[in-house]
Amino acid sequence: MSAAVNRAALLVLAAALLAVPQFLPLLNAGFWTNVVTEILIWSLLATSVNLLFGYVGLLSFGQALYFGFGMYGAALAVTHWNAGFWGGTLAGIVAATLMAVVAGVLAVRLTWHYFAIITVVFSLIFYFAAMSAKPITGGDDGLSFSAPPVFDAFGLKLTLADTVTQYYVVLGLTALCYGLLWLILRSPLGLRFEAVRENDRRARLIGINVYLCRLTAFILAGAVAGLAGALFAFFGRYASASYMFYHVSGEATVWAIVGGVGTLLGPLFGTALLIVFRELVSTVWENYLFAVGALTVLVVMFAPRGLAGLWSDGLAKLSGRSASQPDPQAGAAEAPR
Amino acid sequence: MLIVEDLKADIGRVPVLRGVSLKVAPGETVALLGRNGVGKTSTLRAILGLLRRNGGKVSYNGQDLTRIAPYRLAKLGLGYVPQGRGIFPLLTVEENLFLGLEGPPPADIVEALYARFPRIAERRRQAAGTLSGGEQQMLAIARCLVMQPTTIMLDEPTEGIMPKLVAQIRAEIGAVAKSGIAVLLVEQNLRTALKLATNVYLMERGQVVHEATPEALKANPDIVHRYLGVSL
Numbered sequence: 001m002s003a004a005v006n007r008a009a010l011l012v013l014a015a016a017l018l019a020v021p022q023f024l025p026l027l028n029a030g031f032w033t034n035v036v037t038e039i040l041i042w043s044l045l046a047t048s049v050n051l052l053f054g055y056v057g058l059l060s061f062g063q064a065l066y067f068g069f070g071m072y073g074a075a076l077a078v079t080h081w082n083a084g085f086w087g088g089t090l091a092g093i094v095a096a097t098l099m100a101v102v103a104g105v106l107a108v109r110l111t112w113h114y115f116a117i118i119t120v121v122f123s124l125i126f127y128f129a130a131m132s133a134k135p136i137t138g139g140d141d142g143l144s145f146s147a148p149p150v151f152d153a154f155g156l157k158l159t160l161a162d163t164v165t166q167y168y169v170v171l172g173l174t175a176l177c178y179g180l181l182w183l184i185l186r187s188p189l190g191l192r193f194e195a196v197r198e199n200d201r202r203a204r205l206i207g208i209n210v211y212l213c214r215l216t217a218f219i220l221a222g223a224v225a226g227l228a229g230a231l232f233a234f235f236g237r238y239a240s241a242s243y244m245f246y247h248v249s250g251e252a253t254v255w256a257i258v259g260g261v262g263t264l265l266g267p268l269f270g271t272a273l274l275i276v277f278r279e280l281v282s283t284v285w286e287n288y289l290f291a292v293g294a295l296t297v298l299v300v301m302f303a304p305r306g307l308a309g310l311w312s313d314g315l316a317k318l319s320g321r322s323a324s325q326p327d328p329q330a331g332a333a334e335a336p337r
Numbered sequence: 338m339l340i341v342e343d344l345k346a347d348i349g350r351v352p353v354l355r356g357v358s359l360k361v362a363p364g365e366t367v368a369l370l371g372r373n374g375v376g377k378t379s380t381l382r383a384i385l386g387l388l389r390r391n392g393g394k395v396s397y398n399g400q401d402l403t404r405i406a407p408y409r410l411a412k413l414g415l416g417y418v419p420q421g422r423g424i425f426p427l428l429t430v431e432e433n434l435f436l437g438l439e440g441p442p443p444a445d446i447v448e449a450l451y452a453r454f455p456r457i458a459e460r461r462r463q464a465a466g467t468l469s470g471g472e473q474q475m476l477a478i479a480r481c482l483v484m485q486p487t488t489i490m491l492d493e494p495t496e497g498i499m500p501k502l503v504a505q506i507r508a509e510i511g512a513v514a515k516s517g518i519a520v521l522l523v524e525q526n527l528r529t530a531l532k533l534a535t536n537v538y539l540m541e542r543g544q545v546v547h548e549a550t551p552e553a554l555k556a557n558p559d560i561v562h563r564y565l566g567v568s569l
Contacts, residue, residue, distance in 0.1 A: 188440075191432050195425050201387065202423040206437035207411030207484060 002315040009311075013265075017171055021164040030163070035279055037167050039272045040174040041235060044228035045248075046255035046267035047181065048221040053253070054261030055185065056217040057197035058111065061249045062119030065103070065126050066096040066222040068244030070229020072130070075143045075239035084148045085160070089173070089230045096226020097219060099126075104218035108211060111200075123246050130241035142240030160234055170231055177227055182264055184220070193217055197262075254292075258299045260306025269307045338362050338398060339384070339415070339488055339521065345392030346383040353379045355543040356393065359521075361488060366510075366520040368530040368551075371540035372566055377523040378420060380540070381490050385410060385417060397488070411437055416486030420493045420523075422477040426466025430457060433465045434480050446483060453512075454479050471502030478509060488519040495526050507532065527567060531555065539564040 017036075024032045045067050052058045073095030077083035083091055103122045110118055130137045137143065150169050151158040160166040184190055195203040196213045204210050233239045259270020274292060281288040303310045339361040346354040353376050361367045369377050382388040384395050386407045395402040397415055405413070424433050434450070434457075435442045451458035456472055457479055465476060474494055481489050494510065495503045507529050514520050514533065524530040530537065531551040539547040541564055554561060562568055 188436075188438075191428065191436055194428060195436050198425050198427065199423070202419070202425065203436075204406075204408045205385065205387075205411065205417050205419065205423070206480060207408055208437060209406075209408050 002312070002319055005315055005318075014175075021167050033163050033167050035275065037163075037170050037235060039268075039275050040170050041228050041231045042252070042255065042275065043268040043271040044174060044177060044231070045225050045252040046259065046271045047178070047264075048225040048228070049249075049252045049256040050259075050261050050263075050267045051181070051217055051221040051224065053256065054263070054266075055190070055193040055197060056214050057200075058108070058214060058218070059116050059253070060119040060221070061116050061246055061253060062103075062121075062123035063221065063225045063252055064244050064246060064248035065119075065123040066100055066225035067229035067232070067248065067252075068126070068130065068239075068241065069096040069099045069222075070226030070231075071233040071239035071243060072137060072143070072229075073226065074230035074233040075145050076136075078148060079143065079145045085150045085169075085234065088148070088234070089227070092230025092233065093223050093226040096229060097223045100219045100222020100226075104215050104222070108214035108218050120246050120249075123244060123249060127241060127244040127246075130244055137241050138239070139241055142238050142242070144238050147234050147237050160237075166235065170235070173227065173231060177224060178264065178268075181220075181224070185264065189213075189216065254296050258296055258306055260308030260310075263306070263308035263312075266306050266308035273307065339519070340396045341380070341384060341393070342395075343393040344380065344383055344390060344395060346379060346388045346390050348379070348388070353388075353543050354383055357383075357540070357543070357545055358393075359538050359545060359548075361519050361521045363487065363519050364514075364517055365535050366514045366522060366533050368522045368524055368534035368537045369540060370524065370527065370530055370537060370565060372564070373525075375540045376543040377540055378492055379543075381417070381492055381521070381523060384490070385415075411484050411486070414485070414487035416481035416484055416489035418474075418477045418481050418489060418491045418494060420496065422470075422473045424465045424468075424473050424476055424480070426464065428465055429462055430465050430468065430476060431461040433476060434461075434483055437480070437484055442483065446485070450479055450483060469499075469502075471498050471506065474498060474502075474506055475509065478506075478513070482513070482518075486518060488521065489513065490521040490523075492523045493525055494522070495524065495529055503529065527561070527565060 020036050021033050024030055045063060048063045048066065049060060052060045070092035073092035074088040077091035078088040107115060107118045107122065131139050147160040149157050149159045150165065158165045160169070185193070192203070192208050192213050195208060196210050200210045229243070255270040255274055256267045257270070258274060259268065260266030277292060277295065278288060281291050285291070299306065341357055341359045344354055344357040345352070357376070357380050359367065359369070369380060371377050379388055383390050384402070386402065386405065390403070397413060400413065402410070425436070428436070454475055457476055460468060460472065465473065468476060478494070491510065495506055498506060503526070510520060510522070510533055522530060522533060531554065534551050537549055537551055537554055538545045539560070546564060547560055549557070558568060
């Protein structure tokens with residue numbers, strides 16, 4: 001039953017996301033199309049945190065570094081090499097992935113708080129480097145650029161200046177990214193990630209190269225954060241070193257935890273909840289971050305497995321099973337692995 | 338052949354192994370016996386490189402294991418069934434079984450394994466954490482066999498298992514040994530150890546203090562009483 005409900009919910013979510021640019025303007029809320037676009041982009045950064053924390057048990061506070069590399073990769077490729085939208089996006093992903101290879105080779109030798117600290121240290125080093133390399137990065141002022149068209153052939157020109165086109169491009173790339181991650185996480189590599197998260201020593205003793213598993217996850221997470229950064233650069237037509245600061249990583253970590261780590265779509269729900277909350281509360285209260293903090297504390301205390309955990313517990317109760325019993329069949333349908 | 342020569346290891350500043358030497362030849366079942374805390378589990382952990390060795394040598398089929406990473410040992414044919422089973426409770430039984438393999442499991446291995454462990458086959462789609470203790474132990478042994486080891490090391494395989502399942506696990510270990518796989522068994526249950534072993538090492542304070550066949554040990558109850566604190 002849970003599997004069928006999960007499939008139905010996934011279809012409803014897909015339909016709702018596809019209908020956003022048509023439906024919201026009818027409610028005179030066209031502005032929210034851009035908010036949903038932003039949610040989709042940021043959810044990728046939260047997903048990169050989740051890939052590390054939820055699947056291989058490494059808590060990173062430095063994913064903003066790869067987000068920043070994604071932003072600058074795209075911005076510099078467009079401004080200096082006249083790369084188009086797709087070339088810029090690819091450049092962002094490649095820049096972030098290469099940075100993740102360099103940092104990951106060193107960082108994944110460590111675990112727990114040592115790992116968290118080294119990820120913050122890397123992030124800070126490159127944040128200050130980007131801030132001081134003003135001729136290249138623009139420092140705190142950032143780099144502004146004009147977004148190239150997404151498609152320009154056969155007399156058809158699609159540009160990001162059109163909110164609806166921008167939304168569907170971001171939705172398409174985000175969905176593609178989630179789809180690829182779903183395939184990876186349910187493959188033997190995904191199982192190995194879980195084995196490493198559950199007990200790295202046991203994993204090692206049955207022949208799993210734990211270091212390589214962690215490094216692979218780290219590089220994948222870097223690539224996902226890079227895609228998020230590239231899309232955000234095109235969304236804002238701007239790249240700034242300030243997005244490499246660790247408070248951006250911290251926010252992504254909170255989104256992932258609130259949504260539910262170890263589930264594929266949890267970070268999307270967490271990001272959506274907290275960004276919508278921010279949009280609603282920040283208009284009436286400038287210190288809205290206090291409320292975000294309180295909400296996060298409440299979720300962590302009363303729903304430690306996040307929104308995705310609440311959802312699967314609710315389904316388990318509905319189908320008459322104990323929520324505490326692990327059910328791999330339901331888990332697979334929920335698409336966490 | 339697994340050869341351990343004068344193996345030494347510390348935990349922090351405390352020496353736990355003070356020169357352990359033993360041999361496990363192909364087809365042999367070797368039992369490592371001793372009271373609690375004498376270093377039996379530490380010996381296995383040091384052989385596997387999970388405990389930092391600070392002296393001595395471990396070799397397997399002529400290959401020095403000093404610089405071999407623990408994850409490579411399974412591929413060299415050295416299997417390990419840890420104390421407490423070491424299964425992954427949230428993964429299914431089937432996922433646990435084939436996790437260590439690179440690529441899909443060969444059909445003949447899967448078939449033979451399920452024929453040998455019918456309870457495991459029945460529950461292959463179930464989360465491993467929902468199995469009973471005995472079934473989890475079977476799963477741990479089966480998972481080790483999937484890697485087609487030539488030697489397996491079992492750390493207290495009957496610990497915490499229902500008495501009626503102990504005989505089943507003992508029979509399974511016996512069958513593994515009969516199939517030609519060498520077995521290094523750490524066991525508190527003296528009856529189980531003496532039934533299965535072809536050679537026995539007794540340990541005290543991080544050292545092997547006596548080596549004998551099970552028959553010789555049965556004929557010498559004083560030794561058993563002195564080093565194990567029990568009577569036969």
